[in-house]
Amino acid sequence: MAIFREDPDLPVTKSQEEIDQTYRFxxxxxxxxxxxxxxxxxxxxxxxxxxxxxxxxxxxxxxxxIGMMGTVFYLTYGASKFLSGVIGDRSNPRYFMGIGLMITGVVNILFGLSSSVFMFITLWMINAFFQGWGWPPCAKILNTWYSRNERGLWWAIWNTSHNLGGAIIPLIAGTVTLYWGWRYGMIIPGIIAIVVGLGLCVFLRDRPRSMGLPTVGEWRGDEAEKEHESEGIGLSTWEILKSYVFKNKIIWALALSYCLVYIVRTGINDWGNLYLIETRGYDILQANASVSFFEVGGFIGALFAGWGSDKFFKGNRTQMNIIYVVGIIAVASSMWLLPTHNGYIMSALFFFMGFFIFGPQFLIAMAAAENSHKNAAGASTGFVSLFAYIGASIAGLPLSLIIEHFKWNGFFGTLFVISVVCASLLVLVYILQRSRNKHLAS
Incomplete structure (x- = not known):
């Protein structure tokens, strides 16, 4: 569709002062x-x-x-995120993201007006497909408007949008559901999404080159970024996918580790409130309030992970990922083994689980973009995200069956084992990166 096409590149005719002002704005x-x-x-x-x-x-x-709905959603979302990533690399972010958000709003409203399991599953599949339109435009913006030597911090700041949305929606949905019923808990967020989607169509923009600006690497004088921008120029979309995604061992290792991170992340996020209600005696508002600390912790953890990977590891994201996954193992063990009903302690554990999960949750995607082709940010992050949402789908029906047959001990025991395997995979990523860097140096 013509509305989704990239804006054409324009010649750079502005003065340096105008370029600086336009870029900053x-x-x-x-x-x-x-x-x-x-x-x-x-x-x-x-x-x-x-x-x-x-x-x-x-x-x-x-x-x-409920588990089936979750599994269907995450499988559809993962596939959409990869497909949308391939298309989104060549699309205009303002309409791709804005129209996608408006459609998800309409679907949420229809969900709130439905009553059958069949309609719930069908609508949630449609929602999942258009949810996949959200990430690729953001990956493209982050990869074309911010350079490599600063991107960790900027990406970390942007990544906290997950946490803002994740922290606010339990309070909105929980409060609306408590007073007006669950249907309005779906309808009201849908209305908000339609309004904000219109705003995206107005205020987002495409690449700097489409606005008569130099590339961000040229503007900032970032040599690593300029090298990334010049790599593989003139390759077709398929050639980029084949050489820089499908045959890239680092991307595959990141994808598998992302799958495991998302099992843990989605398991805690999707089942955490039910765990507190069934085992700790919380009501829905208390449970949702405790789970909201998961997002608050993630907000802080993601910021520190992005800043720390720039500051301490010179833009290499893998060492920070390994440290964070060790933290996940420690907190998962505490949530599993501590025999406490204290609301403050449970909220603190959700906080620290969010802190450690949201580091690798965004650093792995960022590492995928930086270890692939410059024009494949959406495709490479979409590819690893496909694996992420295969992992998230496992947190749906499979985890629901584990909970039913092995109770909550089985749930947390599973998350513990998964976290250990994830840490091992990230060590493999580090080894592959060192091997590649030695090869390039020689």
Whole structure:
């Protein structure tokens, strides 16, 4: 469709002062607008999790029904994220992201008006497909408007949009559900998404070159960025995918580790409130409030991970990933083994779990973009995200069956084992990177 096509490159005719002013203005605008937009994508993606206990009671659904919806959603979302990444690398972010968000809003409204399991699953599959339109435009913006020697911090700041959306939606959905019922807990976020989607279509922009600006590497004098920008010029989309994604061992290792990170992340996020209600005696508002600390911790953890990977490891994300996954192992063990009903302790554990999960949650995607072709940011991050949401789908029906048959001990035991395997995979990523760097140096 013509509306989604990239804007053409324009010649650079501005003075250096005009270039500096334009870059500074739009870098800030694009950060703010894409940040708000992606946070609202979370409203239409995660609101369901926080009305789910009320749906179970109101409609008499089984946990397996909810688990099936989760599995179908994440498989569809993962496939969409990869497909949308390939298309999004060659598309205009403003319409691709804006229209996608508006459609998810409409689907959430229809979900709130439905009652059958068949309609729930069908609508949630449609929602999952258009949820995949949110990330690729953001990856493209981050990869073309911010250079390598600063991207860790900027990407970390943007990544906290997950946490803002994830922290606000349990409070919105929980409060609305408590007073007006679960249906309005879906409808109101849908209305918000339609309004914000219109704003994205107005305020987002395409690449710097499409606005008559030099590339960000040229503007900042970042040699590593300029080298990345000049690599593989003139290759077709398929050649880029084949050489820089499908045959890239580092991308495959990152993808497998991302799969495991997302099993843990989604398991805690999707089942955490039900765990507190069933085992700790919390009501829905108390449980959602405790789970919201997961996002607060993630907000801080992601910022520190991005800054730390720039500051301490010179832009190499893998060492920081390994440190964070060791933290996940420690916190998962504590949530599993500590015999406490204290609300403050449980909230603190959710906080630290979020802190350690959201580091690798964004650093792995960022590493995929930086270890691939410059024009494959959406495709490479979409590819590893496909594996991420295969992992997230495992947190749906398979984890629901583990909970039913082995209770919550089985749930946390599974997350512990997965975290250990993930740490081992990230060590492999580090070894592959060192081997590649030695080969390039020689």
């Amino acid at each position: 739009y870098r800030l605008q694009l950060m703010i607008v894409s940040y708000i937009g992606y946070a609202v994508f979370y409203f239409t993606r995660k609101g369901f999790n926080f009305v789910m206990p009320a749906m179970l009671t109101d409609l008499g659904l089984e946990k397996a029904d």
